[in-house]
Amino acid sequence: xxxxxxxxxxFIQNAFLAALLMSVSxxxxxxxxxxxxxxxxxxxxxxxxxxxxxIGYFFGFAPLAGAAVFAxxxxxxxxxxxxxxxxxxxxxxxxxxxLGMALGIIFIYLTPGYAPNLMSFLFGSIITVSRTDLWLxxxxxxxxxxxxxxxxxxxxxxxxxxxxxxxRGIPVMRxxxxxxxxxxxxxxxxxxxxxxxxxxxxxTIPQNTANLFTHRFGQIMLISxxxxxxxxxxxxxxxxFLDIPSGATIIFxxxxxxLIARFxxxxxFGRLKSRNEHGSKEDHRAGLGTERASQGSGSSTGHQ
Amino acid sequence: MxxxxxxxxxxxxxxxxxxxLRKVNLDIYEHDFIGIIGPxxxxxxxxxxxxxxxxxxxxxxxxxxxxxxxxxxxPQGSQVDDRFPISVREVVESGLETxxxxxxxxTGNSHSKVREVIGKVGLDALKNRSIGELSGGEMQRTMxxxxxVSSPRMLILDEPDTYVDNRFEMELxxxxxxxxxxxxxxxxxxxxxxxxxxxxxxxxVNGDLHYHTSNEINAEQLKVYNCPIEIITHGPVPHRVMKQxxx
Numbered sequence: 001x002x003x004x005x006x007x008x009x010x011f012i013q014n015a016f017l018a019a020l021l022m023s024v025s026x027x028x029x030x031x032x033x034x035x036x037x038x039x040x041x042x043x044x045x046x047x048x049x050x051x052x053x054x055i056g057y058f059f060g061f062a063p064l065a066g067a068a069v070f071a072x073x074x075x076x077x078x079x080x081x082x083x084x085x086x087x088x089x090x091x092x093x094x095x096x097x098x099l100g101m102a103l104g105i106i107f108i109y110l111t112p113g114y115a116p117n118l119m120s121f122l123f124g125s126i127i128t129v130s131r132t133d134l135w136l137x138x139x140x141x142x143x144x145x146x147x148x149x150x151x152x153x154x155x156x157x158x159x160x161x162x163x164x165x166x167x168r169g170i171p172v173m174r175x176x177x178x179x180x181x182x183x184x185x186x187x188x189x190x191x192x193x194x195x196x197x198x199x200x201x202x203x204t205i206p207q208n209t210a211n212l213f214t215h216r217f218g219q220i221m222l223i224s225x226x227x228x229x230x231x232x233x234x235x236x237x238x239x240x241f242l243d244i245p246s247g248a249t250i251i252f253x254x255x256x257x258x259l260i261a262r263f264x265x266x267x268x269f270g271r272l273k274s275r276n277e278h279g280s281k282e283d284h285r286a287g288l289g290t291e292r293a294s295q296g297s298g299s300s301t302g303h304q
Numbered sequence: 305m306x307x308x309x310x311x312x313x314x315x316x317x318x319x320x321x322x323x324x325l326r327k328v329n330l331d332i333y334e335h336d337f338i339g340i341i342g343p344x345x346x347x348x349x350x351x352x353x354x355x356x357x358x359x360x361x362x363x364x365x366x367x368x369x370x371x372x373x374x375x376x377x378x379p380q381g382s383q384v385d386d387r388f389p390i391s392v393r394e395v396v397e398s399g400l401e402t403x404x405x406x407x408x409x410x411t412g413n414s415h416s417k418v419r420e421v422i423g424k425v426g427l428d429a430l431k432n433r434s435i436g437e438l439s440g441g442e443m444q445r446t447m448x449x450x451x452x453v454s455s456p457r458m459l460i461l462d463e464p465d466t467y468v469d470n471r472f473e474m475e476l477x478x479x480x481x482x483x484x485x486x487x488x489x490x491x492x493x494x495x496x497x498x499x500x501x502x503x504x505x506x507x508x509v510n511g512d513l514h515y516h517t518s519n520e521i522n523a524e525q526l527k528v529y530n531c532p533i534e535i536i537t538h539g540p541v542p543h544r545v546m547k548q549x550x551x
Contacts, residue, residue: 035389150406157398161384164450167356167377169403215389215434 018129019232021137022193025144027225029186030203036159044093048074048100054107057115071184079180124195124247137189195247205254209261308333315364324350337484339503340492346510348492376456378447381466392446393431399450421449440467458488477502
């Protein structure tokens with residue numbers, strides 16, 4: 001069958017649009033997550049949202065709505081407790097992560113009968129995305145794009161050095177809360193396409209691939225969106241023709257693209273050159289440290 | 305009498321239950337160049353953070369007779385992630401940001417100010433480099449450029465000579481002396497020997513604050529003030545600190 005012929009099908013059109021919208025929101029939110037080293041927090045939010053899916057099944061409302069509530073609450077609790085240093089950041093993430101999963105399992109177990117689409121929440125199913133899902137994804141993508149375009153500079157500065165940003169009068173706390181909520185919503189909207197277990201990769205692999213070639217926040221965002229979309233479309237096609245799960249295939253494509261990019265970088269720039277540069281930088285730092293040590297020691301004696 | 309830029313009165317600061325600053329009184333005047341010394345954990349950085357508004361005092365008063373956004377700040381070296389995807393130029397530009405501006409773009413004047421400051425700290429050739437590609441000293445120059453790019457009225461520097469090589473250390477303090485003509489400077493250092501030719505007065509923080517004004521601060525004068533110097537070694541760099549104050 002011709003690839004273009006596939007686009008006659010409504011579910012393929014929906015999947016194509018879902019891939020595009022997921023790539024935009026995940027490309028942007030993922031760059032923020034990776035740059036700020038918040039991947040583990042995102043993992044916690046993702047898995048905690050399973051609690052909302054379980055409660056949704058049990059009480060008979062949309063599991064995705066439950067996931068959204070759980071994800072946002074988890075994000076706010078994690079941000080708040082981390083900021084106030086009430087508990088270690090990794091500990092609170094682990095607690096929220098396992099609590100969400102535990103609640104999800106309990107409520108799904110208690111739900112009478114069969115839990116429809118449960119596997120699609122866990123592993124994603126881009127070809128079952130509905131029109132309603134697409135509208136929600138469109139609103140989120142537009143929202144997150146607008147926030148990052150309008151507040152690009154403050155977001156960049158807060159992400160780089162929160163304390164300095166505070167001295168410049170940037171409302172760091174409010175910005176952090178806004179961004180963690182956007183991250184939580186991005187995660188929830190990507191659950192339909194990539195699944196709870198796999199969504200983290202859509203938020204991190206394109207960014208790490210982009211980071212092989214650029215060290216600019218804005219460029220990483222842009223390249224991540226393109227790579228995410230490319231991998232989603234290839235993954236979608238491959239999964240259709242081989243009749244294998246779409247979410248897992250998309251992730252597999254992301255990893256393959258990452259490995260190809262890594263190989264290209266090694267071939268282009270040379271592994272040896274990179275090693276030498278790194279080595280000389282470390283030597284340089286070590287050298288300065290030694291210089292300061294001897295200098296400090298020497299001048300101290302002079303003033304005794 | 306001249307009004308101080310910052311008036312600190314009976315100030316106490318603590319982290320949780322741990323008291324860090326006790327009954328600190330300090331007036332900072334226009335064109336002051338104060339060196340702040342003291343042992344590790346003595347409260348030097350906390351004092352700076354209180355002045356910057358980053359740490360809320362537990363008790364006491366702090367009054368500013370100028371706009372607090374006119375403070376430039378160079379934090380301690382280890383604070384930022386050097387793998388963060390940002391260029392030298394972008395870091396310096398962040399020193400011009402104030403408040404939350406939607407879609408804010410730099411004006412032509414700001415661009416030329418950024419270029420000028422990058423040149424002043426000798427980073428012209430590196431301005432488009434990612435900070436991950438910088439040495440420790442180059443990173444510290446970048447942070448200094450960020451602190452001074454807004455031409456602040458007060459400049460607060462927390463150990464600015466960390467990682468910096470000998471040559472730039474001299475340039476750095478020469479630059480600070482020049483900046484002191486238009487800026488009030490507060491400088492935390494472990495090494496009084498290095499900063500003494502440049503500073504105009506010295507504050508020793510060891511929980512309490514002891515303030516000595518002198519045009520020429522040297523070991524002899526410090527003996528007069530009963531501030532014995534002790535050399536301590538922890539890690540690769542021996543530090544010179546004030547052991548304790550008898551006054």
